[in-house]
Amino acid sequence: GAVVSQHPSRVICKSGTSVKIECRSLDFQATTMFWYRQFPKQSLMLMATSNEGSKATYEQGVEKDKFLINHASLTLSTLTVTSAHPEDSSFYICSARRQGDQYSYEQYFGPGTRLTVT
């Protein structure tokens, strides 16, 4: 149990276009979802935290108008990279905390989405 999926797994887009990445908790309800980006050979960097039905909280330095996050339901969060540029090329990973996991710090991670902007 506790599976998180991401779609697409890979995407190539042209500079200036927008790309939407979906994150779904398949067999549990997620009160909180997180979005990370990871550059090659580097650690995960938290971009934003989203709670169902409310606005996402962005980390310092992350442009909220460029990285639009929507957490419309307890099983779905989306990240839209608007007006993508080559420097946005990265590995984007989402994770979710399970509703009811009050005493656990465990997060369930998706498989990641490789975004390449040409």
Added chain:
Amino acid sequence: LAKTTQPISMDSYEGQEVNITCSHNNIATNDYITWYQQFPSQGPRFIIQGYKTKVTNEVASLFIPADRKSSTLSLPRVSLSDTAVYYCLVGSSGGFKTIFGAGTRLFVKA
């Protein structure tokens, strides 16, 4: 959030036990210690979580001394497939943010 410090990299051989230590001097009373494993181009995978003393599951053990300022992940009899990056995270169940440190890159040789 407590900052964590781990060795950047470690090498080992198949069949050996590997111990990766993480320092978290500023750990708070409510904080848990969680370890994740990440393979290239994949999302991190939960390994083990603990609060104090020793925790063991089917893949690893976690040793936490009484002062909780450090923790050690122990991987028994590693194989080539254990080559990955291992992250130590510290945080409370009430804290929603997860800040990843640099992690430890483990390379298992034949």
